[in-house]
Amino acid sequence: MLIVGAGASGAVAAKRLAEEGFDVVCLEQGGWPDYKKARAPFPDYELTSGRDWAWDPNARNVPADYPVDDSESDITALMWNGVGGGTVVFAAHWQRNMPSDFQVRSLDGIADDWPFTYEDLEPYYVRAERDWGVSGLAGDTAFPGGEGPPMPPVPLGRMGRRVARAHNDLGWHWWPGPNAIATQKYGRLNPCTQRATCLWGCSEGAKASVDRTYWPVAVERGVTLVTGARVKRLMMGPDGLVTGALYVDRDGQEHVQEAAVTILACNGIGTPRLLLLSATNVQPEGLGNSSGLLGKRLMMHPFGTVVGLFDDDLDSWQGAWGQHIHSLEFYETDTSRGFVRGAKWGLQPTGGPLSMTHSYPWGEENAIWGPGFHQQLRKRLGRSAMWGIIAEDLPEESNRVVLDPVKKDNSGIPAARIQYRMSENSRRLMAFHQDRAKESLEAAGAYETVIAPFIRATGWHLLGTAMMGSDPSRSVVDAWGRVHDVPNLYIFDGSTWPTSAGMNPTATIAAVALRGVDHLIAERRNARTPS
Amino acid sequence: MSSPLARFDPRRRAALTAVADLLIPSGDGMPSASEAGVAGRWLDEVLRLRPDFGHPLAAVLDGLKGADPAAALERLRSADPAGFGVLAEVVAGGYFLNPKVRAAINYPGQQSVAIVTEQPPDYEQDGLIASVIGRGPIYRPTPGRKRDR
Numbered sequence: 297m298l299i300v301g302a303g304a305s306g307a308v309a310a311k312r313l314a315e316e317g318f319d320v321v322c323l324e325q326g327g328w329p330d331y332k333k334a335r336a337p338f339p340d341y342e343l344t345s346g347r348d349w350a351w352d353p354n355a356r357n358v359p360a361d362y363p364v365d366d367s368e369s370d371i372t373a374l375m376w377n378g379v380g381g382g383t384v385v386f387a388a389h390w391q392r393n394m395p396s397d398f399q400v401r402s403l404d405g406i407a408d409d410w411p412f413t414y415e416d417l418e419p420y421y422v423r424a425e426r427d428w429g430v431s432g433l434a435g436d437t438a439f440p441g442g443e444g445p446p447m448p449p450v451p452l453g454r455m456g457r458r459v460a461r462a463h464n465d466l467g468w469h470w471w472p473g474p475n476a477i478a479t480q481k482y483g484r485l486n487p488c489t490q491r492a493t494c495l496w497g498c499s500e501g502a503k504a505s506v507d508r509t510y511w512p513v514a515v516e517r518g519v520t521l522v523t524g525a526r527v528k529r530l531m532m533g534p535d536g537l538v539t540g541a542l543y544v545d546r547d548g549q550e551h552v553q554e555a556a557v558t559i560l561a562c563n564g565i566g567t568p569r570l571l572l573l574s575a576t577n578v579q580p581e582g583l584g585n586s587s588g589l590l591g592k593r594l595m596m597h598p599f600g601t602v603v604g605l606f607d608d609d610l611d612s613w614q615g616a617w618g619q620h621i622h623s624l625e626f627y628e629t630d631t632s633r634g635f636v637r638g639a640k641w642g643l644q645p646t647g648g649p650l651s652m653t654h655s656y657p658w659g660e661e662n663a664i665w666g667p668g669f670h671q672q673l674r675k676r677l678g679r680s681a682m683w684g685i686i687a688e689d690l691p692e693e694s695n696r697v698v699l700d701p702v703k704k705d706n707s708g709i710p711a712a713r714i715q716y717r718m719s720e721n722s723r724r725l726m727a728f729h730q731d732r733a734k735e736s737l738e739a740a741g742a743y744e745t746v747i748a749p750f751i752r753a754t755g756w757h758l759l760g761t762a763m764m765g766s767d768p769s770r771s772v773v774d775a776w777g778r779v780h781d782v783p784n785l786y787i788f789d790g791s792t793w794p795t796s797a798g799m800n801p802t803a804t805i806a807a808v809a810l811r812g813v814d815h816l817i818a819e820r821r822n823a824r825t826p827s
Numbered sequence: 828m829s830s831p832l833a834r835f836d837p838r839r840r841a842a843l844t845a846v847a848d849l850l851i852p853s854g855d856g857m858p859s860a861s862e863a864g865v866a867g868r869w870l871d872e873v874l875r876l877r878p879d880f881g882h883p884l885a886a887v888l889d890g891l892k893g894a895d896p897a898a899a900l901e902r903l904r905s906a907d908p909a910g911f912g913v914l915a916e917v918v919a920g921g922y923f924l925n926p927k928v929r930a931a932i933n934y935p936g937q938q939s940v941a942i943v944t945e946q947p948p949d950y951e952q953d954g955l956i957a958s959v960i961g962r963g964p965i966y967r968p969t970p971g972r973k974r975d976r
Binding site: 336338339344347395396399414440450452488650669 | 854872952972
């Protein structure tokens with residue numbers, strides 16, 4: 297078994313396959329994260345976090361990264377190329393999708409239904425939450441009942457309690473935040489120490505990034521994880537099956553890794569890039585692209601932030617970051633609002649003093665510089681809270697990933713180019729949610745609120761570019777992640793999502809990968825493999 | 828290649844002082860940027876930590892030479908937001924490295940605070956979560972299924 301990519305879905309697949317005794321090799325273009333550079337306990341933490349833990353590969357520009365030309369995109373794609381993938385720098389908001397997220401066509405008459413339901417996926421959410429180490433509270437009224445995460449939630453904190461009370465007064469939903477953050481000693485994870493530095497490499501070993509949870513276990517069970525291995529293309533046999541991958545090591549040497557089954561786990565940009573790079577005479581538009589949908593329907597979740605300023609000390613540079621509470625009050629479609637679908641809100645800390653000087657989320661019009669500097673700093677530092685808003689964007693074929701005709705990575709492989717325009721539905725949706733989030737913070741006692749300016753560098757969630765479905769003429773993979781056109785090739789990352797939901801996607805990526813790999817294992821005897 | 832520090836002779840440090848105090852002036856019992864050492868010791872420390880700031884900062888400061896600092900700063904802000912961003916990060920970054928400044932704003936850094944599970948848990952206190960539960964489920968069920976609560 298060959299897996300390309302050591303992020304969330306690659307880790308889930310590797311560990312599960314190793315448990316069943318398969319011979320597994322994973323090729324990962326990056327290396328292991330260096331947590332010596334996670335500086336949370338030190339005074340230089342805010343200054344150095346942007347150097348060592350930057351989310352934009354074009355800005356980080358380390359050898360493991362490949363360029364992503366975003367000059368034709370409203371949103372910049374963010375990712376971490378290395379063992380752990382995006383989970384190394386994710387905020388660890390662990391959000392299941394809601395039942396309606398799987399039935400958008402049936403319920404709202406738009407886009408496409410997923411080929412399975414919430415109820416089909418629910419057992420895999422439960423298993424994934426135990427495997428990862430998730431904290432939270434069962435019984436959230438925004439979801440069907442059932443088992444919850446294995447650890448109690450992170451504390452609400454002063455800001456969480458304030459906003460929770462306000463939502464109760466408004467009659468609006470909130471719930472303790474579900475997070476892939478340990479609140480107790482849990483397997484290899486330490487309990488969170490609330491330093492609020494989750495997005496810049498967790499120095500405490502409390503955030504459930506898969507480099508800390510899955511990969512050590514998978515390697516112990518015999519998985520061969522090859523770092524610094526950049527796949528140039530997949531190799532095809534005469535029988536229409538994939539035979540493995542051609543990859544380049546850090547010294548530029550080419551190698552061939554053969555495999556009976558190949559699994560792609562490279563995210564919504566890396567996966568279509570690799571399939572487009574692997575075009576053959578028989579499949580000249582890219583492997584698995586007989587539908588013409590490969591690379592299309594890119595979704596990246598437009599992101600909004602609304603900050604509230606409070607008289608009280610809320611300790612708002614501390615806590616899990618992470619989310620203290622979430623709200624799904626306005627998640628479901630209400631067409632009277634002038635748009636379809638919705639967004640999830642997560643209540644978060646606002647950071648230390650240097651963060652108080654930045655133009656995001658505070659806005660250029662509220663620039664702190666000059667005579668009012670010290671007064672503004674006192675207003676913001678420790679006395680602010682913010683809602684982060686994850687907006688569902690709808691799939692559009694014009695939003696897509698293509699190969700860059702000019703730029704190449706440092707192995708000489710064509711880079712990716714993204715073309716993405718935010719739709720009118722997304723704009724209306726975001727404006728509505730920002731206004732409601734402002735009302736939420738005002739009800740919680742904020743004497744001033746700031747709606748953060750739109751910025752491009754928010755494309756953490758890369759989804760939709762190898763859509764799953766049961767009709768091969770309208771999808772790239774089937775309901776189990778198997779590529780319709782190449783029966784021993786699977787995709788387990790977020791590329792396969794038919795619609796984006798308005799949730800942080802890692803929980804569903806993990807559950808879908810687990811479902812897919814379980815099916816692959818169960819069907820193994822009937823599978824076609826290269827001769 | 829010269830170290831980032833070598834690029835910052837007294838002339839450039841003087842230029843930095845002039846604009847830094849416009850960004851962070853003294854007041855409210857707090858020192859200005861230059862009084863806190865952002866063009867001296869803390870510039871050295873910022874550049875040690877962020878050598879990538881060296882080149883762009885030098886370019887920004889050279890562009891300010893001879894001009895009225897306030898006018899030059901305004902021009903920089905509108906014409907070169909990225910350059911302004913580096914300048915601002917160096918000034919504020921150095922300012923907040925100074926332990927006296929951190930003490931004056933009551934910022935001890937990102938502290939390690941163990942999670943203490945209260946009894947009852949904080950979300951149960953004052954009927955907080957009971958109120959949410961009392962309002963009932965808010966999700967739309969899968970077609971053909973009923974809400975299970």
